[in-house]
Amino acid sequence: GNSVTQMEGPVTLSEEAFLTINCTYTATGYPSLFWYVQYPGEGLQLLLKATKADDKGSNKGFEATYRKETTSFHLEKGSVQVSDSAVYFCALRLEGGSEKLVFGKGTKLTVNP
Amino acid sequence: GAVVSQHPSRVICKSGTSVKIECRSLDFQATTMFWYRQFPKKSLMLMATSNEGSKATYEQGVEKDKFLINHASLTLSTLTVTSAHPEDSSFYICSATRRVWPEAFFGQGTRLTVV
Numbered sequence: 001g002n003s004v005t006q007m008e009g010p011v012t013l014s015e016e017a018f019l020t021i022n023c024t025y026t027a028t029g030y031p032s033l034f035w036y037v038q039y040p041g042e043g044l045q046l047l048l049k050a051t052k053a054d055d056k057g058s059n060k061g062f063e064a065t066y067r068k069e070t071t072s073f074h075l076e077k078g079s080v081q082v083s084d085s086a087v088y089f090c091a092l093r094l095e096g097g098s099e100k101l102v103f104g105k106g107t108k109l110t111v112n113p
Numbered sequence: 114g115a116v117v118s119q120h121p122s123r124v125i126c127k128s129g130t131s132v133k134i135e136c137r138s139l140d141f142q143a144t145t146m147f148w149y150r151q152f153p154k155k156s157l158m159l160m161a162t163s164n165e166g167s168k169a170t171y172e173q174g175v176e177k178d179k180f181l182i183n184h185a186s187l188t189l190s191t192l193t194v195t196s197a198h199p200e201d202s203s204f205y206i207c208s209a210t211r212r213v214w215p216e217a218f219f220g221q222g223t224r225l226t227v228v
Contacts, residue, residue, distance in 0.1 A: 032215035038155075043206050043219040046114055051215050087155050093217075099145045099210050100162065101217055106155040 002027045006090045006104035013080055013111050021075040021107045023064075023090035031092040033057075033066055033073040034101070038087045047075075047088070080111045115141045117209045119220025126197055126227055134192045134223045136207030142187035143209035147217065148180070151204040163190045197227040 006023040013019060025031065032051045036044040048057030053068035062077045073090060090104040116139040126132045136146055146163045161182050163169045169182035179201075181193040190209075194201055204224050210217035 034216060036219070041222070041224070043117075043119065043222040044208070046216050046218065049216055089157070093215055099212060099217070100147070100159065101208075103157050106157075108155065 002031075002092065002094060002102050004090050004092055004102055004104035006088075006107055008105055008107060010108040010110060013109070015082055015111055015113050016079045017111075019075070019077040019080045019084075019109070021088055021090075021109070023073045023075065023104060025071050025073065025090075025092050025102075027071075027092055027094060027102075029095040030068070031094050033064070034091045034093070035062070035064055035073070035075050036089045036091060036103075038089065038106070040086070044089060080109070082111045082113055085109055085111045114216075115139075115209075115218045117143075117207065117218045117220045119207050119223055121223060122221055123224045124226070126225070128198055128227055129196055131193055131195045132197055132225060134194075134205055134207075134225075136190045136192070136209065136220050138188045138209045138218075141209075141211060143190075144187070144212045145210055146184060146190040147208045147210075148182060148190075148192050149206045149208070151206060151222070157206070160192075194225065197225070199227045201225065202227045 034049045035047040037047045048059045050057040050066035056065045087106045091101045118137045148160045150158045161169045161171045163184040184190040206222045208217040208219045
């Protein structure tokens with residue numbers, strides 16, 4: 001079946017450290033891939049997306065590249081800030097058909113000053 | 114991005130009463146809305162998919178008589194938790210999308226506490 005696997009964490013970093021959160025997926029065809037971020041007590045916000053192989057999504061210093069060959073969409077940021085502390089969800093949407101998103105279990109990131 | 118508004122953000126109700134949560138797409142017409150429940154360990158559980166003018170499609174294990182979903186228009190879906198019990202206490206989140214979009218947009222979430 002279709003699924004998303006991401007490192008569950010928690011991940012704790014110091015400010016200005018480099019961040020990687022791994023995400024791999026299993027899906028038929030060419031899904032669209034997303035990273036969503038959830039700040040405490042809030043809903044999810046779309047952080048970035050990529051809709052085809054080799055696309056790079058980027059926003060607010062975060063990047064992720066759609067790698068079809070490794071079925072991965074790892075999230076990276078070169079220098080994290082305290083304000084990046086949140087839960088990050090990797091997700092996919094299948095090509096055509098259902099509009100459902102398939103989510104990973106989320107990764108909690110804490111950035112310390 | 115598009116804006117989805119969810120109301121209320123917090124609600125406390127007595128056991129046995131019903132609670133209605135609204136989800137509105139403010140600047141677009143949503144072909145589909147989704148309702149999720151989020152558990153303390155952060156995982157999201159899809160409860161149901163809602164299309165305007167048709168009955169909601171519930172995920173396996175979700176009681177359709179307990180979680181009533183009405184999708185009255187292309188901009189509004191409601192979730193009613195009927196005869197709420199303390200175990201229904203949770204964080205409920207809606208999302209909305211259009212068929213031509215790859216992404217979905219989420220509401221702010223509703224923290225339901227049943228006492």
